[in-house]
Amino acid sequence: MTVVKLIHDWAPNSRFIHKQGRYKSPNCPRCKLGQEDTSHILMCTDPEVILNRFKCLLTLLEILKSYHTLIHILASFEYKLCCVLGIPFNRLFAPVTALDIQTKIALLASIRHQTRHQTIIGWDLFIKGYILVNWQAAFMALTTQSSEAPLPHIWTNYLSFEAITLLQDIWKGGNIFLHGTTKQESKLRERM
Numbered sequence: 001m002t003v004v005k006l007i008h009d010w011a012p013n014s015r016f017i018h019k020q021g022r023y024k025s026p027n028c029p030r031c032k033l034g035q036e037d038t039s040h041i042l043m044c045t046d047p048e049v050i051l052n053r054f055k056c057l058l059t060l061l062e063i064l065k066s067y068h069t070l071i072h073i074l075a076s077f078e079y080k081l082c083c084v085l086g087i088p089f090n091r092l093f094a095p096v097t098a099l100d101i102q103t104k105i106a107l108l109a110s111i112r113h114q115t116r117h118q119t120i121i122g123w124d125l126f127i128k129g130y131i132l133v134n135w136q137a138a139f140m141a142l143t144t145q146s147s148e149a150p151l152p153h154i155w156t157n158y159l160s161f162e163a164i165t166l167l168q169d170i171w172k173g174g175n176i177f178l179h180g181t182t183k184q185e186s187k188l189r190e191r192m
């Protein structure tokens with residue numbers, strides 16, 4: 001399934017396949033609270049689904065860390081994405097690096113600026129690939145970036161790719177419940 005279908009809610013969720021007469025109910029098969037569409041998958045209150053979202057978010061943040069993303073940016077992403085995904089905020093990426101005060105002020109000002117603008121666009125849309133280009137400025141704010149760090153525009157490309165991968169991973173986790181893991185399971189469950 002393509003990510004475009006997922007972003008535009010053409011994914012085979014229970015609302016979609018119920019409309020096609022292939023599933024008994026449009027409601028979420030896990031929490032039963034409301035119709036299951038792409039937005040619901042991001043906010044479903046079933047504990048297993050929340051745990052899956054947490055694991056997917058953690059994977060995203062660890063991958064971004066491996067791309068030399070500053071811990072201050074990761075802390076901002078963690079907080080905002082925990083809010084939009086209904087995950088308890090654990091402060092897994094609390095900044096501990098000792099920076100001189102001037103660098104710290106410049107860095108935090110840049111991150112706050114980008115965070116505010118991403119909030120205007122929407123953090124739910126961040127996961128769908130609508131990512132503020134200026135995150136690149138926050139990535140570059142600290143001049144002592146490691147020489148192994150990717151070039152800023154390459155980092156922005158990684159960021160977009162990994163954010164969309166987060167949406168796909170969250171979808172896959174929920175999809176296993178609805179469709180199973182094999183074609184046979186899928187046919188059986190659709191008749192239920």
Ligand SMILES: [Zn+2]
Nearest residue numbers: 028031044045
């Ligand atoms: Zn649900």
